[in-house]
Amino acid sequence: MPSLDSIVRHQTALGREEVGLLHRLVADWQLLADLAFGDLVLWVLDAEAKGYWAAAQIRPTTGATTLADDVVGTFVPAVHAPDLVRAAANPHLSTEVDEVEVDGERVSVRYVPVRRRQRLVGLVEHRSSVGALRRPSRLEDAYLEAAGTLEAMLTAGTFPAESDSELAGSLRVGDGMVRLDERGTVTYASPNAVSAYRRLGVTGSLVGTELAALTQGLVGPRRTDSAPLTMLGGRTPDEGEVEGPGATLLVRVVPLSRGGDHDGALVLLRDVTELRVRERELLSKDATIREIHHRVKNNLQTVAALLRLQARRMDSPQARTALVEAEQRVGSIALVHETLSQSFDETVAFDDVADQLLRSVLEVATADGLHVEGHRIGSFGQVSAEVATPLALVLTEIVQNAGEHAFSGRTSGRVTVAVNRIRNRLRLRVSDDGAGLPDDFDPRSSLGLSIVATLVESELGGRLTFDSRPGAGTTVSIELSL
Structure with missing residues (x-):
């Protein structure tokens, strides 16, 4: 299914700011679809004005859909879309409703112009089942009234707001909705909103109360996000948390206007206690x-x-x-625990551990008059705590063994730790440019290498190999799965 970006870029002549308006609308129109109990389809005019493209659609969470199939990417020639042409020519919000039959069900269809600075940007088609709202309840009446106000704001260019909302895609009207009038007084509260405020401490009815003052009284001197409290009057869009003694509410305020005048607000809220x-x-x-x-x-x-x-x-x-x-x-084990004590999870950024071990171990293991440089190539990445401790011990033993035995009779040397990690597969090679292994080398005769072999093969489930060239150094290779 094509995206809104690809359709407006390749099929329309819309400018950057107009495309930005459509993106804000699509980010926030779940609210409108739920309040209107209907599917919404965004239509945009073809670049050559030959017809309209369906650029986006949304289904309601408050009712059944009337669109069994996705229509995004559909092109309708102007000659076959008289309703779209008529709605586009109307500078005001159209209240005309057509009824069509879809799979034996009557569906009402109306179009809401989306304008920016008097220029048509698109059309929102609203489709809803006629039978679904034959006997509207108080909740449905409140939802539909708010939907009508948002549609008028959409045509007037005042919805959606210029600022992006972080909660637009998460807070739904079904979580809890409060309708405020122009004075900030509650005229309607959904059952979920009432339940949330009950947990916050309300004992009476919400209707008729001034929500900002009521909420401030419930929260009292407790530490809370002050923005929702100051904006619950409904004149400024805002969002945040309200924390009381018994509950925490996630709140979003959507100011409403009609004919350029303030018309109260919608307050969406969810109990996140x-x-x-x-x-x-x-x-x-x-x-x-x-x-x-x-x-x-x-x-x-x-x-x-x-x-x-x-x-x-x-x-x-x-x-x-x-x-x-x-x-x-x-000390190697302590270093891993020190790293874990500074982390919020049970993984270790092992590069830092390896670098510290390389410096400290070579400093202690080398004899007076001998300088050995340590270098790391590649990255270990994040390693789980279960692997980090034995891996740190393994690296300590190998580097310590190289520092003590590889450079006898020399004044300088080099130890390189090369790491190659592909997803969860790790290959580690510790190389030195020392004298190489003796002919009678037996790793079992060394306590340190015995520890390395046990940790690699038994605890880490890996494979350990030694490669040596006389006079050219030794390479210890380890392969394991993280």
Whole structure:
């Protein structure tokens, strides 16, 4: 189905501002369709004035549709559309209604001109079932009266408003509607609106009350979005939340006018109390999880500090080395928890972790007089917490092993961490330009490499390989699914 943009760009002579008006209309015309209990079709004049294109359509959520099939993209020659031609020639809102029979059902059809600065921009066809409104209720009367006012504003160029509404596509009249007169007094409130205000604290009838003053009294000194309270008089379009002791309402105010005079407003509202409660619970849980990660990080850093103090007191070089390596392992885990404590979800931007590990591990692992540069190529992206901790340990062990053993007898070296990630598949290569692996190399003889093999193959479900060229360095490759 073609889009509104493609139709107006290729089939009409409308200007940028006129197209902008049509976009605002289509963004907000669910309100009109629901109030009018009918389907709406937007017709625009062909660039050569030979006919009309159906550029958009919307079905009501308050009643049955009269359009079984989509009509967007349909072209109707002018000679076959006398009603459209007649409505386009009428500078005022037409009240003429034609009745047609569709699949055995009588359907009323009328056209509402869409104008900007006296120029016709398009026509809105309104279609509704005749039988659906034979005995209108008070709710239907209120809806239809508001729809008539919006249609008059559409022809006068005052609807939709120039400013975009963030709630136009989410708040519906069925959620709750209040009709205000020109003084801001409630003349009608739908059952859902009454129920919402009951939760807010209203005990009597809404009809006859001044909504802005009533709402301010219900909310009282509680912290709330002030804009809806000040605009509930109905003269300025606005939207926001009203929070009271017992409920939270999402509110949108649509000012109405007739003949250039203020004619009250429509107030659309929805009770979002349960939604806000769940959001606060989630925020509380997120804060708790972040606090847990923060405390785990602090505890691990304490353990690392104790290992460091113990290492300084050791006379045996082997024991001192073992404690330093253990400190590095604990520090790697602490770094992951520190990152998680600053995040709102359980994923880690692992590039930062890898860069910090690369710097700190090489600084500790290299001997005096040896300078080893560390570089990362490629990006890890976001990694889940379950993968981040073992992956950090793996990277620590491999880099530490390279720093300690690859550059014996040298004053400089280089370690490169190359990452290639395609969707959930990760390939990691840690390379050095050192002496290479000895002929009798056995990864099981090293505690660090044994840890790497166990983490990669058992915990991460990946594959670990070693590639070495004498005098040209070693590459450790890891492939795993995230």
